[in-house]
Amino acid sequence: MVSVDSTRLGPALGGCRVTPYPTWRDGLDDVLRLSAAMTRKAALAGLDHGGGKTVVVLDGTTSADWTGPARADLLDDIADVVNGLGGTYVTGPDIGTSPDDMARLHTRTPHVLCRPETDGGSGDSAVPTALGVTAALEAVCGHRWPGTDLATLTFSLIGLGHVGTLVGDWLARRGATLTATDLDPRRRALAARWGARWTTPAHAVRADVDVLIPCATGGILTPATVGELRCRAIAGAANNQLDHDSTADLLHARNILWAPDTVVSAGGIIAATARELHGRTATESHDRVKAIGPHLTALLDDAAARDTTPLRAAQALVDARLNRPAA
Numbered sequence: 001m002v003s004v005d006s007t008r009l010g011p012a013l014g015g016c017r018v019t020p021y022p023t024w025r026d027g028l029d030d031v032l033r034l035s036a037a038m039t040r041k042a043a044l045a046g047l048d049h050g051g052g053k054t055v056v057v058l059d060g061t062t063s064a065d066w067t068g069p070a071r072a073d074l075l076d077d078i079a080d081v082v083n084g085l086g087g088t089y090v091t092g093p094d095i096g097t098s099p100d101d102m103a104r105l106h107t108r109t110p111h112v113l114c115r116p117e118t119d120g121g122s123g124d125s126a127v128p129t130a131l132g133v134t135a136a137l138e139a140v141c142g143h144r145w146p147g148t149d150l151a152t153l154t155f156s157l158i159g160l161g162h163v164g165t166l167v168g169d170w171l172a173r174r175g176a177t178l179t180a181t182d183l184d185p186r187r188r189a190l191a192a193r194w195g196a197r198w199t200t201p202a203h204a205v206r207a208d209v210d211v212l213i214p215c216a217t218g219g220i221l222t223p224a225t226v227g228e229l230r231c232r233a234i235a236g237a238a239n240n241q242l243d244h245d246s247t248a249d250l251l252h253a254r255n256i257l258w259a260p261d262t263v264v265s266a267g268g269i270i271a272a273t274a275r276e277l278h279g280r281t282a283t284e285s286h287d288r289v290k291a292i293g294p295h296l297t298a299l300l301d302d303a304a305a306r307d308t309t310p311l312r313a314a315q316a317l318v319d320a321r322l323n324r325p326a327a
């Protein structure tokens with residue numbers, strides 16, 4: 001399924017997710033939700049692009065074969081669907097696909113980002129995504145605790161995958177006090193490398209820290225979890241952290257500063273479009289990703305000045321860019 005949510009500002013961007021869902025309707029819900037989030041992410045990042053997404057629903061109940069020739073056939077089918085959209089939608093890697101898979105898609109369609117650098121693409125988007133997260137963390141901490149050194153703050157990092165590992169490395173280099181978790185016990189070695197406290201995912205969410213950094217899966221912030229939080233601020237790469245927009249109001253009521261994930265996690269698409277679609281240099285692309293920090297500071301200042309949530313402030317910016325009536 002490919003959802004092209006908006007092309008108002010330009011071609012829609014959004015990765016290709018290949019993963020099991022309970023039913024195809026769950027995949028449909030996800031592709032619609034994720035593509036709408038990509039519209040907001042692209043608009044907030046100042047890109048002249050809309051949002052889209054591809055979801056391939058694997059059957060998790062049987063032994064669906066997603067390896068070898070079956071994988072190649074599926075990638076070719078995805079490429080043909082993307083190509084049939086004639087450039088109104090540009091895809092990239094997401095859960096279940098990699099830069100190498102993008103190279104395979106590229107043999108049948110040009111509308112693909114993030115092939116390996118050896119293949120002419122901009123490579124793994126986790127690197128610029130993590131750079132954007134670190135810029136966002138500086139902005140959030142600067143807003144919440146002006147003039148405070150990160151080394152004096154405490155962080156709980158959830159998800160030590162491609163992005164989380166780079167963020168953890170950065171925090172460790174800054175001398176921050178870190179709690180870390182992942183569902184995969186092999187990631188514990190990373191926590192040891194950082195001198196971080198290793199804990200379970202359930203404890204990491206409730207950790208008594210200054211900043212929670214969600215870098216695993218979405219939906220982590222619900223009315224139930226928000227009631228148990230002991231952090232003072234939240235900023236991370238995970239997409240769609242809120243189960244519902246109204247959860248942002250619950251965070252605000254508890255005086256927990258939440259940085260919208262659509263802003264925090266935009267480094268990947270900012271860098272990929274800068275390098276591959278707009279011919280920018282690596283330095284220009286790096287600077288654009290770093291600008292997530294000042295943009296987020298302006299957003300948080302604006303929300304505070306109007307005593308509204310960062311989510312509403314972000315939504316107002318999206319509506320203004322898309323020329324939609326405010327919600």
Ligand SMILES: NC(=O)c1ccc[n+]([C@@H]2O[C@H](COP(=O)([O-])OP(=O)(O)OC[C@H]3O[C@@H](n4cnc5c(N)ncnc54)[C@H](O)[C@@H]3O)[C@@H](O)[C@H]2O)c1
Pocket residue numbers: 124125126127129158159160161162163164181182183184187201215216217218237238239265266268
């Ligand atoms: N990679 C990017 O460029 C990019 C861009 C934007 C947003 N994101 C989002 O950021 C998040 C991390 O991306 P990534 O590329 O590092 O993914 P990844 O798959 O490499 O890492 C995710 C990690 O989270 C762990 N995990 C999964 N569920 C967990 C749970 N409930 N508790 C604790 N750990 C759990 C996994 O074991 C894995 O190590 C994802 O939500 C992704 O959608 C990534």
